[in-house]
Every structure is written in structure tokens, then in C-alpha cells.
Amino acid sequence: MDHKVISLRSPHLILAGLGAFEKLGPEAKGMGATQALVVTDKNVIDSGIGKKAQEILGKEGIGVEFFDRVIPDPDVACFETCLEMAKKQKFDLIIGIGGGSSMDIASITSVMLTNPGTVYDHFGVNLVKNLGVPTILIPTTAGTGAEVTPNAILTDTKAKLKKAVVSPYILPRVAIIDPLLTVSMPPSVTSSSGIDALTHAVESYTSNNANILTDLFAKEAMILIGRSLRTAVANGNNLEARYDMSIGSLYAGISLANAGVTAVHALAYPLGGTFNVAHGIANGLLLPYVMEFNVLGDIPKFAQIARFLGEKVDQLPLLDQAYQAPRAVKAIYRDLKIPQSLTELKVPREGIPDMAKAAMNVTRLMGNNPRAMTVQDVERIYEKAL
Numbered sequence: 208m209d210h211k212v213i214s215l216r217s218p219h220l221i222l223a224g225l226g227a228f229e230k231l232g233p234e235a236k237g238m239g240a241t242q243a244l245v246v247t248d249k250n251v252i253d254s255g256i257g258k259k260a261q262e263i264l265g266k267e268g269i270g271v272e273f274f275d276r277v278i279p280d281p282d283v284a285c286f287e288t289c290l291e292m293a294k295k296q297k298f299d300l301i302i303g304i305g306g307g308s309s310m311d312i313a314s315i316t317s318v319m320l321t322n323p324g325t326v327y328d329h330f331g332v333n334l335v336k337n338l339g340v341p342t343i344l345i346p347t348t349a350g351t352g353a354e355v356t357p358n359a360i361l362t363d364t365k366a367k368l369k370k371a372v373v374s375p376y377i378l379p380r381v382a383i384i385d386p387l388l389t390v391s392m393p394p395s396v397t398s399s400s401g402i403d404a405l406t407h408a409v410e411s412y413t414s415n416n417a418n419i420l421t422d423l424f425a426k427e428a429m430i431l432i433g434r435s436l437r438t439a440v441a442n443g444n445n446l447e448a449r450y451d452m453s454i455g456s457l458y459a460g461i462s463l464a465n466a467g468v469t470a471v472h473a474l475a476y477p478l479g480g481t482f483n484v485a486h487g488i489a490n491g492l493l494l495p496y497v498m499e500f501n502v503l504g505d506i507p508k509f510a511q512i513a514r515f516l517g518e519k520v521d522q523l524p525l526l527d528q529a530y531q532a533p534r535a536v537k538a539i540y541r542d543l544k545i546p547q548s549l550t551e552l553k554v555p556r557e558g559i560p561d562m563a564k565a566a567m568n569v570t571r572l573m574g575n576n577p578r579a580m581t582v583q584d585v586e587r588i589y590e591k592a593l
């Protein structure tokens with residue numbers, strides 16, 4: 208029996224499935240929207256998804272303007288340019304279409320239109336006072352879970368660190384998850400975003416904040432991602448694999464939103480902030496090393512992770528079952544051919560002490576880790592990953 212009080216927060220409405228994108232028009236109309244700002248990037252525009260959104264919204268008489276200058280792992284300056292545009296007209300709906308970057312910029316823009324001060328005043332937990340302009344978030348990748356999480360992340364270029372605005376007001380009114388939008392994703396993005404989703408599932412499942420409801424989502428996410436990530440990367444047109452990845456990412460996002468992530472994300476932040484390593488790649492690289500360290504913090508759960516990822520472990524002693532979990536993740540990586548060392552990513556050994564200190568400062572996530580970590584532990588994990 209779990210003695211914790213269970214809580215689960217999510218958007219007012221989640222629409223997920225093949226063709227769900229078509230519901231954007233009626234939903235926006237139902238929200239009373241007349242003029243929407245679509246926050247996105249050049250790739251989404253080039254793929255034709257932006258134009259399709261405009262058509263769907265146009266049918267309902269809703270006008271559309273585009274901010275299409277979102278960059279990967281966006282910084283504060285990127286957000287400020289978007290906010291400037293959002294202030295020029297009266298938008299009653301903000302729609303984020305793309306990866307986590309576009310969705311996060313859309314969410315932060317929404318709340319910074321209705322809250323005084325600058326974004327720097329809102330980095331942290333529950334510092335947003337007022338509800339933002341209504342948002343709809345639509346992922347075109349399968350991984351970040353940003354459409355269902357109350358965190359939006361920007362790079363603070365001055366502090367060389369990723370910073371998060373964490374607030375229920377970051378959650379959208381509506382999240383629309385359509386696997387068809389992910390079909391054009393290239394294999395490299397499919398694998399890095401898919402690994403991010405796998406990291407969300409593993410970390411939230413083993414978080415000190417997990418509860419029996421988040422466990423349901425995390426478990427299903429691991430099963431879906433474990434069976435379909437390789438295929439989605441190898442054959443992007445395989446709709447079943449795309450479906451599994453989109454729904455797996457959604458489930459992992461719901462679990463992450465409520466149970467939190469742990470040391471992997473904390474250790475990944477300085478890689479992004481200082482060395483510009485993409486979020487999914489940084490997480491992916493560190494995940495098996497942190498898992499190896501964490502096994503002793505929750506042996507039964509790591510044994511379950513091995514099962515969810517398809518390992519046949521029933522005949523093994525429990526501890527061996529648990530250590531099979533990081534091995535299962537490494538086996539996925541071998542098939543995906545993703546970077547497996549910090550050296551490959553041009554992160555030097557000399558950078559480790561500063562990165563370890565920065566990671567320890569992400570106390571919001573370190574506190575969720577199932578095994579307590581010292582700064583020396585963190586340094587050792589980075590060294591193993593060199």
C-alpha cells in the first residue's frame with residue numbers, strides 16, 4: 208500500500224491519436240479564440256504543418272500570425288523576441304507547434320503577457336501569479352512531453368545554465384498529440400527525442416516523488432518506448448512505431464509532470480548550458496550511468512524497469528535483475544548509434560568539477576533522486592561517461 212496522497216495534474220484536455228491535429232480548429236473556436244499567435248520554428252514551417260494549422264484555424268474564422276524563430280534549446284533572447292511580437296497585437300490564443308523548445312516559448316510567452324516583471328523574476332517554482340493567455344500545445348516530435356508538463360526551460364546565457372519556470376500556469380488548456388505530425392522527423396531527432404522520453408519515464412518512475420498513478424503512466428511509457436524506439440528510428444514511416452512513441456512520450460510527460468525527474472536531468476543541464484549539447488543527447492548519454500549508481504536506491508523498481516524494457520530476467524536474483532535495467536538502455540543505444548561518451552561531444556575532463564557543482568545546485572531534481580548523491584559521486588559519474 209502506498210501511504211502518499213496521490214496527486215495528478217494535467218492539461219484541461221488531452222486529444223491524442225492519428226488525425227487529432229484536425230481538432231485544433233473546433234477546439235480553438237470553443238475557447239472563443241479570434242486571433243492566434245503560432246509559436247514555432249522554420250522546420251515546422253518548411254514541413255507544411257504551419258500552413259495546415261492556418262487552414263484548419265481559418266475554417267473557423269480564426270486569424271493567425273506566426274513567430275517562427277524558435278531555436279533549439281532556446282535562450283532568454285529568443286523568448287524576448289517572441290514576447291515583443293506577442294505584445295504588438297491582441298492575441299487571445301497562443302499555439303506552440305514543434306518540439307519542446309517551441310512549446311516552452313509559447314507557454315512562457317503566455318504567462319509573461321499577463322504577469323509583471325521579467326522572466327528572470329519567474330525562474331523557479333510557483334512564482335507565476337496570474338493565469339496566462341490560453342494556450343494549445345502540439346508536439347511534432349515524440350519526446351519532450353512539454354505539452355503536459357508545468358515546466359518551461361530557457362538557457363540563461365549569463366549564468367550558463369538552463370533555468371525553468373515551474374508553475375501550473377505553464378500547462379496548456381489543450382494538448383494535441385498527433386503521431387502523423389512526427390512522421391517527417393529525421394532519424395537523429397527521433398532518437399534524441401525518444402531517448403529524452405525514455406529518460407522521463409525511468410526517472411519519474413524511480414523519483415522519490417513517484418506515486419501509484421504516475422507509476423502507471425511511467426510503466427506504460429517504458430513498454431511503448433522500449434518496443435518501438437528502434438523501429439521509429441529505423442523506419443520513420445512505420446505508423447505503429449510512431450504511434451507508440453507519441454503515446455509513450457505523452458505518458459512519460461504526464462509521469463514526469465507529477466513525479467519529477469531526478470539526477471540525469473540535473474547532470475544534463477550543465478552540458479546544455481556550457482557545452483551546447485542538445486537536451487536529449489545529454490540525457491541519453493548520462494541515463495545508464497546514473498541508473499547504475501541509482502540501482503541500490505530502489506532495487507525492486509529497477510528490476511521492473513528491466514522487465515518493461517523487454518529483458519527476460521525472471522530467473523535472475525533481484526539485484527542482477529535491477530542491474531539489467533541500465534544494460535537494456537545501453538543495448539538500445541547501440542542500435543541507435545547515438546553518442547556514448549562526453550569526449551565524443553567535446554566535453555573535456557577539466558570541465559567536470561564545475562559541471563558537478565552546477566548539477567548539485569539543481570536541488571529541485573537532486574532531491575528527487577532515489578539515492579543521495581555527493582559532489583564526488585557526480586564527478587565520478589561524469590568521469591565514467593567521458
Ligand SMILES: [Fe+2]
Pocket residue numbers: 351403407472486490
Ligand atoms: Fe527532458
